[in-house]
Amino acid sequence: VSDDRRLVAVVVVTALVQVLVVDHARIAGVSPNLVYAVAAVSGLLSGPERGALVGFLAGLLVDLSTTTPLALTALAGCLVGYAAGTMLGGVVRQSRIVPIATAAVAGTTGTLLYVAFGALIGRAGPTLREVLVAALVVGASNAVVAPPLVGLLQARDERRPALR
Amino acid sequence: VAASRNARRPRFTLALLILTSITLLSLDTSNVGPIDSVRRAVVSVTSPVRGFVGDVVSPIGDAWTSAFRAGDLEQENEELREEVERLRGELASEDSAAATLEQLMDEVDIPYVANLETITGRVVGGPVANTGATLQIDKGAGSGVREGMVAITSGGLVGSVELAAPRVSSIRLVTDPGFRVGVRVDEVLLGVATGHGAGNLLEVELSNDPNHPVERGAIVTTSGLRRSRFPAGVPIGRVVEVRVSDDALTQQLQVEPLASLDALGFVTIVLWEPPA
Numbered sequence: 043v044s045d046d047r048r049l050v051a052v053v054v055v056t057a058l059v060q061v062l063v064v065d066h067a068r069i070a071g072v073s074p075n076l077v078y079a080v081a082a083v084s085g086l087l088s089g090p091e092r093g094a095l096v097g098f099l100a101g102l103l104v105d106l107s108t109t110t111p112l113a114l115t116a117l118a119g120c121l122v123g124y125a126a127g128t129m130l131g132g133v134v135r136q137s138r139i140v141p142i143a144t145a146a147v148a149g150t151t152g153t154l155l156y157v158a159f160g161a162l163i164g165r166a167g168p169t170l171r172e173v174l175v176a177a178l179v180v181g182a183s184n185a186v187v188a189p190p191l192v193g194l195l196q197a198r199d200e201r202r203p204a205l206r
Numbered sequence: 207v208a209a210s211r212n213a214r215r216p217r218f219t220l221a222l223l224i225l226t227s228i229t230l231l232s233l234d235t236s237n238v239g240p241i242d243s244v245r246r247a248v249v250s251v252t253s254p255v256r257g258f259v260g261d262v263v264s265p266i267g268d269a270w271t272s273a274f275r276a277g278d279l280e281q282e283n284e285e286l287r288e289e290v291e292r293l294r295g296e297l298a299s300e301d302s303a304a305a306t307l308e309q310l311m312d313e314v315d316i317p318y319v320a321n322l323e324t325i326t327g328r329v330v331g332g333p334v335a336n337t338g339a340t341l342q343i344d345k346g347a348g349s350g351v352r353e354g355m356v357a358i359t360s361g362g363l364v365g366s367v368e369l370a371a372p373r374v375s376s377i378r379l380v381t382d383p384g385f386r387v388g389v390r391v392d393e394v395l396l397g398v399a400t401g402h403g404a405g406n407l408l409e410v411e412l413s414n415d416p417n418h419p420v421e422r423g424a425i426v427t428t429s430g431l432r433r434s435r436f437p438a439g440v441p442i443g444r445v446v447e448v449r450v451s452d453d454a455l456t457q458q459l460q461v462e463p464l465a466s467l468d469a470l471g472f473v474t475i476v477l478w479e480p481p482a
Contacts, residue, residue, distance in 0.1 A: 061252060062259045068404070068468075091216035098223045102230075106248045109340055109368050109376045112241055113230035120223040124216065163235050168383040172403040 052096055052195070056080045057103035065108075072176045074183035075149065077101045077119045082148035082184070083191045085127030086141055093123030111165060118155040122148040142188045149184030153177040246371035253342060253374040256330045322437060323477045324358075325349050329470050330374065339365075339379035339404040343473050346373045354435055356428075356476045362441035362464030363387070363428065364473050375475070379467055380442065381406060387436055388429040391420055391445070391459070396429055399442060399461060405468070408443055410459040420448050426461050437478050 060076045067074060077100045085093020097119030105112045126144050157173050168176070234241050327343030345351055347370040357364040357377045365379040378385060385401035389410055397412035410426060424445045430438020443461035450457045 062255055066259065070405075072404075089216065091219045094216070094220045094223055098227070106245055107252050108249075109245075109378070111231060112234035112245070113227040117224065117227035117231070120220065120227065124220045127216070159231075163231055165384065168403045172383070172406070 049092070049095060049099075052080065052084065053099040053103065056096070056100040057107065060100070060104050061107045069179045069183065070175055072179040075115070075152065075180050076184075076187065077104055077115055078122050078148045078152035078180065079145045079184035079187050079191060080195075081119045081123030081152075082126035082145050083141055083188060083195055085123045085125070086144055087192070087195050088127070090124045090127030093125075093127035094120040095123070097121070097123030111160065111163060114156060114159055114163075114165075117159055118152045121155060122152045125151075138189070141192045142185045145188035145191070146181040146185035150177040150181035153180045242369075245369070249342070249369065249376065250346070250371045250373055253330050253344065253371075256342060324474045325351065325477060326472050326474045327351075327375070328472055339382040339401070339467070340368060340376055341379065341470065341473075342374055342376050343475075344374055345475065346371045346375045348372045350477050351375045351475050352477075352479055355479065356436050356440060357473050358440055358476060359465045359470065359473060361466060362443065363436075364465050364467065364470065366435065367475060377473065379404070380408065380463055380465075381467060387442065388431055388434050389426050389442060390429040390438075391424055391426050392418055394418055395420065396431070397459075399426065407446065408461040408463060410445075410461055412457050412459065414450060414455055414457045416454075420445060420457065420459060422446060422448065425464075426459070433480065435480055437476060440476075 056076055064076055065073050077097060080100060081093050081097030084096040098116045101116035101119035102113060104110070105115050126148055129144075153176050154173065157168065157176075230241070325345055327345030327349075330342050330344050343357075351367055351370045353367050353370050355367045355370075357366060363380050365377045365382070365385065367375050368378040369376040379401070380387065380399075381401040381404050383401055383403050387399050389397050389399045391397065391410070391412065395412050395415060395418055397410045399408045399410045401408055408426075412420070422445055426442045426445060428434070428436040428438055428440040428442060430436060441464050443463045445459050446462050447460035448457060449460075
C-alpha cells in the first residue's frame with residue numbers, strides 16, 4: 043500500500059508542477075516537460091514497470107488538465123519510462139552521468155514520439171525546425187532537473203527497507 | 207516459472223498502457239464518451255491555482271526580461287512613440303473609411319466586429335503543449351463563451367476558443383501550428399493564414415493578382431466570408447515579406463501578428479458564432 047501511495051504522490055506532484063509552474067516557463071518559445079524526466083528517472087531507479095506507470099499516469103493527468111490530445115503525453119511518457127528502466131537497470135546507483143544522459147535522451151525522444159503520434163492522429167504538425175528546437179529544449183531541461191530528481195526519488199527508495 | 211512470470215510482467219504492463227492510450231486517443235479524437243466533461247471539470251478545478259501561480263511567476267519573468275533587454279526596450283519604446291504619432295495622423299483619415307466599410311458590411315449582412323458584444327477575461331494559464339500555443343482565461347461557458355468564438359486584444363486577433371469550461375476557457379493562439387483563418391489583404395485579395403508555432407510568423411497563401419501587388423507593411427484582416435468561423439475586419443497582422451511563386455500564379459506572405467501574444471494579461475472574447 044505504501045508503494046502505491048508513493049507512486050500516486052510522484053505522479054500527482056509531477057503533473058501539478060508541470061501544469062501549474064513549468065508550463066509558464068518558456069525557453070526559445072518552448073515549455074519544458076517534466077513528465078519524461080520523472081518517468082526516465084523512475085525507470086532507472088525502480089525498473090521498467092514503474093517507469094512506464096509513472097510516465098503514463100503523470101502524462102495522462104497533464105493531458106487531462108490541458109487541451110493536448112488525451113493520452114498523447116501519456117503514451118510517449120510510458121514508452122520512455124519503460125525504455126529507461128529496461129536499458130540501464132541498477133547502473134544509476136554508481137553513476138552521476140547516467141541519469142543526466144538518460145533524462146536528456148528521454149526528453150528528446152519523448153518530444154519526437156509526441157509529435158510523431160500526434161501526426162498519426164491527424165494533429166497538424168509543426169515544422170522540422172520547430173520540432174528539433176522543442177526536442178533540444180526539453181532534452182536539455184530534463185538533463186538539468188535529473189540530479190535533484192534522482193536525489194528525491196532515491197531518498198524515498200533507500201528509506202523503504204527501514205520503513206518495513 | 208515464477209522468475210519468468212516476473213520478467214514478463216513489465217512487458218504485459220507496457221502493452222496494457224499502450225492499448226489504454228490508443229483507446230483514449232481514439233475516443234478523444236472522435237469526441238465519444240464523457241472525456242470532454244471530465245476535462246472541463248479538471249480545467250475548472252485547477253484554474254484558480256493557475257491564476258495565483260501565474261501572478262507569482264509573471265513578475266519574475268518580466269524582471270528577468272527587463273534586466274537583460276533594457277537597451278532593446280528603450281529603442282522599442284522610441285520606435286513605438288513614432289508609430290503612435292504616425293497612427294494618430296492616419297486615424298483621422300481612416301475614421302471616415304471605417305464608417306463606410308461598416309455601412310457596406312451591414313448592407314451585405316457580414317458581421318463587423320465593432321458592433322458585436324464582447325467579454326474580457328484575465329489570462330490565468332500560459333502555453334501548455336511543447337510546441338503548440340494555447341492559453342487559459344478566467345471566463346467560460348457561464349459568461350457566454352462558446353467553443354469556436356474569436357479571441358482578440360486591442361492589437362488584433364489572438365486566436366479562437368478551443369474549450370469552454372463553466373468558469374474558464376482555453377484559447378488556441380493564431381500562431382499554433384495548424385491554426386487556419388480566412389484573410390483579406392488590401393480589401394480585394396483573399397487567402398488563408400496558417401500558424402507555425404509560438405514566436406514564428408504566420409504564412410498567408412494568396413492567388414497572385416498583378417494589378418494588386420501586396421506591399422510590406424500591409425495589414426491583414428479576417429475575411430468574414432460566408433461560412434467563415436470568424437467575423438470580418440479583425441486585424442491579424444502586418445506583412446513583413448512577400449514572395450511570388452516561380453510561375454507567378456500565387457504569392458506567399460510572411461505576416462507578423464499585431465497582438466503581443468507572449469505578453470497577454472487580458473483577452474477579449476467576441477460573443478459571436480457563425481450562423482448554423
